Amino acid sequence: MATIKQVAEMAGVSVGTVSHVITGTVPVSGALRATVEAAIRKLDYHPNHVARSLKTAKTRTLGIMVPDLTIPFYPQMIRGAEKAARKKGYSLVAVNSDDSVERQKDLLSLLRSQRIEGLLLVVASGLTPTDQIARMMDAGIPVVCLDRVPEKIAIDSVSVEDGSAAELGVAHLIEAGYRRIAILTGPPALKNERRRLAGYKRALEAGGLTYVDNLIWSSQLRADDAAAVFEEKIREMKTPPEAIFTTNGPIGLGVLRALKRLRLRTPEDIGFVTFDELTVDDLFTPAITTVVQPAEEIGAKATELLLEQIETTAHSPKRVNVRLPASLKIRDSSRPLTRKHT
Amino acid sequence: MATIKQVAEMAGVSVGTVSHVITGTVPVSGALRATVEAAIRKLDYHPNHVARSLKTAKTRTLGIMVPDLTIPFYPQMIRGAEKAARKKGYSLVAVNSDDSVERQKDLLSLLRSQRIEGLLLVVASGLTPTDQIARMMDAGIPVVCLDRVPEKIAIDSVSVEDGSAAELGVAHLIEAGYRRIAILTGPPALKNERRRLAGYKRALEAGGLTYVDNLIWSSQLRADDAAAVFEEKIREMKTPPEAIFTTNGPIGLGVLRALKRLRLRTPEDIGFVTFDELTVDDLFTPAITTVVQPAEEIGAKATELLLEQIETTAHSPKRVNVRLPASLKIRDSSRPLTRKHT
């Protein structure tokens, strides 16, 4: 690998001059610039970011940590983040925590060693060790949380407007004539899940319905778990609910599997609306009505926030919590109810 | 950010000693080790990888470039690569080229500046500028290609066994009773596509069928394009084929869309088998029979190959081209034909 010194030699100038033409911070005469550039090409020289970073104490690298790259929501988010970062000349190093607090800890440490200048974080779903994050911020590395907003820590965040997004979905079911609407959320330990539940309640109230505790269920964030919980609940009820609302993708998928096993059709036997797209295209059935999060926007917005913090030396103490609106993609699973009900 | 010097000071030892306890290359007495570790914790010290890399000329970082993070195949591949890399203490920086040769060029340059020690590459689908890649290898940075195998360049690669994978799918259709089987491939410029086409032909021959040119179609690698080509072909034929085989996911999706628009059902009106899973779960219909590539394995195997090259200084000149077998996931769209045919 060629070094700046070799380039300087070949061009017959000093390393300083080469550095100047590369960074463009100091003017260099056209003639010299040309010889230098020729040398760069001839040697296939690529400035050593490592050395540059050491010198400038700036890596121009951001970290982004997600729980699972294979959940479609996250690659979309990453794509949004990457676009925003590149626009400002930053690179992204993406890591996935497998939703494990342990791994998250290791990776956080790794990212710090790599001297990322800022972190986009989707926290792992266990009890988030806030001290890890706090230490990062103490060290002057800005952190913006996405999607999941951790509690007990003042931190910038960007996520969907949980409450109104859930309201959107549930209100739609009510409007379609469904009355006994159950909800299956993720762990109540997650703030987002609680806010989605709150949105559900608000929608019911606005629709003149009262919520009953035994229609409010929760499970872990895995499809299998959700399927098991749902099946059990349905089995132990005399009359099943008219519709089910789920607050995220994996759980929605689990419910769908359970429905199949229970030989229940949607919407014929039960109405269904879920957070997050369950499949990649509209042409598959059952066509599920979904509350769609603006994944790319979330990634982009979070990155902008992060870069702002990085680039303004001023340590602004005010926390920003951006909430982006969701949209509703209406499909078959929430078709208006025609049967007679109370 | 604390430095090694501060740690040394607090622990009352030399930087050398601190370095020794960190790297573990030189034994340090238990007592000193303990004080040093205490200092590290107290200062929240994280070794500066940037400085270390500069000194050792090793970044322990691999690059991986894919055309599109939102195609499910690639995140799976990345996951496999990441696991394999982490096992050996390497990190991955993932970038996506948007399938643009231009962007690929920029990113290759960026990765070189970042001093990655090896590259896992899925080439962008235009005319791959092999010189870019060649220069990389000349610079001593090993490259392993995944999925798409570029031509006109001797390079290690890991991908599915294109030919036999296609054979698998087509033979299955034949066995199910289909006779006039059309194929829609991606651009013939891609070697993989040509090999899949060859597999199709082989399967036909083995089944005692002859292939006819007007049942061999190709389109760009985008769903829209595939849909358009398929519709046009179907429209201009007097008798449509009994089945269609597509050689990758986006194209398969396109055909599915076209079928819907044409009001053709599968398998009732036309049998259908495609490369790559079209949806995330089995419970959606139409349930399409697919040739499934071992995505994670491809990523893992490629990484192992790459690391082997990195860690053996010996510049072994022999090229390895690993081909992993695909499996067939049989679903409804290839149900045995019951109608009478020739």
Next chain:
DNA sequence: CTGTTAGCGCCTTCAA
């Protein structure tokens, strides 16, 4: 075992 020290490649004053 422990300490000392010379760079790794680059950018950035500072002088010329």
Next chain:
DNA sequence: TTGAAGGCGCTAACAG
């Protein structure tokens, strides 16, 4: 506009 030189944080000899 150009060149010379210090030092970023760390590791790897080497010396003690």
